[in-house]
Amino acid sequence: MPLAPTPAAKPPLTVLICAPRGFCAGVVRAIDAVEKALTVYGPPVYVRHEIVHNKYVVESLKRKGAVFVDELDEVPDTTAPVIFSAHGVPKAVPNEAERRRLFGIDATCPLVTKVHREAEVHHKRGRHIVLIGHAGHPEVVGTMGQLPSGAISLVETIADVERLVPPPADNLAYVTQTTLSVDDTEAIVAALKRRFPAIASPHKEDICYATTNRQEAVKRVAPQVDAMIVVGSPNSSNSQRLKEVAERAGCHIARLVLRAEEIDWTVFSGIRSLGLTAGASAPEILVEEIIDAFAERFEVTVETVSTADESVFFPLPRALREEAAE
Known part of the structure; x- marks a missing residue:
């Protein structure tokens, strides 16, 4: 045989x-915010844009009762929570939610919020802001939407820096998207500093x-x-x-x-x-x-x-922390 x-x-x-x-800690916080809202308030919980950029995570939350929308006009008049994604949103979004008396919960990553606050401080000091980032990315849209139109110029490459004609060229500051290539961003920052030696830098690097x-x-x-x-x-x-x-x-x-x-x-x-x-x-x-x-x-x-140990933790958005305390 x-x-x-x-x-x-x-x-x-x-x-x-x-x-x-x-x-990362910001993603954990955002996902936990949706799951906590579902536990406390029950479905549906509305989420503007993908809470984080991962289809597996989004589909998992959908099965639990999260409803993802592109814009607030897709949300009916409701008392259900409406959560803003980890990437951050333009100021017009929470303003619209407040006007409609929606229960808005901001799950923006605190490190993105840091960039928003930096941009606001520079603007109040009369500086024009250069944002290093990718056009159309939700984080960039959210950061540019913190200030009036024209207050921020977006650059994606060294070539963009060379073409930049900002008003005023002698009173500038730069901020960056938090998820960029470290090496690419260093090269773009170096180009900005060559062209505009007095440009103000972040107190601490914006890339998270x-x-x-x-x-x-x-x-x-x-x-x-x-x-x-x-x-x-x-x-x-x-x-x-x-x-x-x-x-x-x-x-x-x-x-x-x-x-x-x-x-x-x-x-x-x-x-x-x-x-x-x-x-x-x-x-x-x-x-x-x-x-x-x-x-x-x-x-x-x-x-x-x-190569590193991470122990960063961000608490839930305040509205959900207060609910948990009760």
Whole structure:
């Protein structure tokens, strides 16, 4: 009787997992705000825009009773909570909510709020503000919406800086989106300072700790591996930046994926080492899902590469803290 064929041994694969990765304190706060509101008030809880840029998180909250809308005019006259996303909103949004007597809850990340306050202070001091960021991103829309039209000029690149003709050129300040590439932003800031030596800087860097820490971990891991996967959504700025950082650090195969089902296995068929990280709005369960998918095809050894410890915590928005206290 012929022997059954021996199954082919799976090729070895070393997976270097970046730490820190995944949820930051601002994302945890925003998601907790929606879940707390659902617990206290019951569904529906309305959320303007995606609470964070992750489809898995948004769909999970929808199943619990969250209703996501693009604008407040989609919210009926209701006593249900209306939550503003972690990215921040223009002042016109809470003003409209107040006019309609909606129960607005602001889940803006405190580090984004810090940028808003900086911009307001500069404006009160008569400075024109240069915002470094990506046009159309909700955080940029929210920051520009803190001040009257024309008070802020947006730049995305060094070329934008060279073309900039601000009024007045001798009384400027700059602020930045919190989820940018650290290296790109340094180059743009340097260009601003060359053109406008007196430009006022933030007291503390606007790019948030989580963005910086995740990029540093990728810089450490990317040169050591054959390929890199960033777990995150295509519309997540900080996730896209992690992919770019991996490529610049010398990793020739870098992919941004939301779920294991999106992996193109032909790209990863011959690798011996893989770097793995997750954007600040990607839950750890999706990282585990990716590891499990590779374990089906490879003999996986997992190692963690840690570059920083994070212990930052932000309390819930005040309205929900007061409700919890009662």
